Each structure stands twice: as C-alpha cells, then as structure tokens.
Amino acid sequence: MTGFVSLNGPDNSGKSTQVRMLADSWEGFRDLGPVHRHDPVPWTRVSGEGYGTWWFTTSMTEELTGMLFASHAARAQACPSGKVGLLDRGWYMLLATAIATCAVKESLSAENAGTRVLALLDSDEPDPPEFPVLLLPSLDAERSIAIARCRDGRPWTDTYLGYQRHLHRVLLCMARQGVFAEVIAGPVQDIDATHARIRWALTERGVGVPTHRHPVKDGRSS
Template sequence: MLVDSHSKRAAARRAGRIGLLDRGLPMLMAAAAATCYLKDQLGIDAALDTVTCLASEVFPQAPEEASVLLLPSWDTSRSYAITSARDQDDWTGIYSDYQHALHRVLLAQAERDCYSTVIDCENRSVHEVHAQVLTHTVLP
C-alpha cells in the first residue's frame, strides 16, 4: 500500500518538475521494514530484504529521487530521546519498539547507500541542516 501510493505520486509528477516529498521511497520502505521486523519477527536485514523484494515488483527501476535522510542522532537511544521529547504523549509499548526498530532500519539503509546523503542533525541549527540539505540536492 505504501509503495503503491508512492508510485502513484511519482507517476503524477509532470516531466521536468520537481516533487518535494517528506517521505520518499526509502523512508516508506524503512517504515514497512520496521513493521515487518516487529510483526514477522525477522532480523533488520531480513525485513529490509523482504520489503526491498516486494517494492522491486512495483518499481523495477528506482524512481528518480534525491533522498536525504535527516537523523536526529546516529545513536538509536539518543535519536529516540530527541524525537520522543517533541511529542506531548509518552511513547509506550509497540510504538516505542517500532521507533527503535525504525532507527535501526534507517541505519541499515544508510550502510546500503539507500540515501543520496545522510545528515546528522544533532547539535546543529535548522539553518545549518538546511544549508547542508541544499548542498546535496540538485535542482534544474
């Protein structure tokens, strides 16, 4: 469902136009892999491989994207602390487990070069992160 939705958005984009998505294909695959990790009790790499195989049926060729991963921190526990502090409700139970799994999947994707660039946002201002994003995106 996630990949199909992304496929439709990518197909709707007119030639020569830039689409800005807050959740590109690698992030959608990360969300699916984290879910697969928890529900199917697979390892991180096996879950990511499973989702990648399924996505390849929808996207025989990867869509043209410049995927930028913004990490709150490279450290999973620190990243969890930073992101959960933004929410007014406590993250408990399966959602907490999911967020930890998602971060581990994102790190595995980064190791596999699934993103055009990975930016560590910890201890950086919004302006510093924005400037770094701009250096890694190519506009026509």
C-alpha cells in the same frame, strides 16, 4: 536533472519543514507531500480511531507494503512535467517503515523483515530515481530514539517504541550502506543551517535552487 528529491527521517526530524522551504526556494520544485494524499481511498478506509491497531496488528505485511508503494507510484505520476518533485518520505523511508512494521508485527529481526518486504517489491531501489536526504537526531540509534521521543510530546507504547527502535536502526544501516545522497545528523539541528546544507548538496548534483527566501538566522532550531 534529478526528477525527485526526498526528505527522509523519523518523526520530528524536520522533513516537512525542509520540504516547504525547498518549495519556497525555487518555482521549479513541486511539493508532492506524503503518499496518502495521492491514493486516498485505501488510506481513508483504515484511518480513524483504530488506525494504530490496524497498522501494527490487523493489517498484513503484504497489504501495508502494497499500499505504501502503490501510493508512492501514484505520487510520482502526479509530478508535473518539467518540475522536480519534493517527497515527504521517499522510497527508502517507505521501505524502512515497511521493514520496521513487519519486524514488530511478525516478531522478526530487521534483517529477516527486510528480506520479506523486498520480496514483495518489483525493485530494490527507487523507481523512479530520487535524490534522497536523510535527517536524523543522532547517528547513535538509542540517542536518536531518545531525542525523537522527547520531541514527540506524547507517551510511546511498547509496540511503538519497538517500531521506532527498528526504524532508526534500519535507517542507520541504510546510511552506512550509502543509499542516501546526504545524511544530516546531530542532537540539535538549526533549521537554516540544515536547509543550507541540503541546498548545497542539491547544487553539487545540479539540482537548481536559484533563489533563497529564508535568510539564515542564528539560534533557530528545528
């Protein structure tokens, strides 16, 4: 049986909502949350008012990539035996994040940034394995960015917009390569319809979600 299920996608794509709904669906799931919760010391050191500057300017690609994946490993180890761990941003999402950040920070193409980041990792696929689901506003990169930007409710700097462009394109490239077990995309995604599709995909792969505490209601959107 799959040991981990990850919800992936850009900001405001519904990842955290779907993780919470899955955790409520079956006691066999355990919501492990984002990576920084499991390795708080380095993240506390860089968080605060200057976090954005550290992320995009002063941090080294080696440092940031190392922190992301060391924290990911710590999160995996925190999953209780016999439970299916729910990951808010899994291995592929962390990889896309590291690649997009590297591309912006070092003025590289996404392809060259991907080569650089993968050279820092021990593997080119999730370890431990996971069932990755991708949530996207749209399968068109610029349309997806426009929707995400509108949902964010705050202005984006040129640096952050550049990062988002790389991030969306890397995720779409991964989707075309078939690395995600399920891709759910559309300009407006109903929360319950999205949840039903995720549950169906999990059931098809033998990951049990025997109870449903979220009845489908027309008209709800994420």
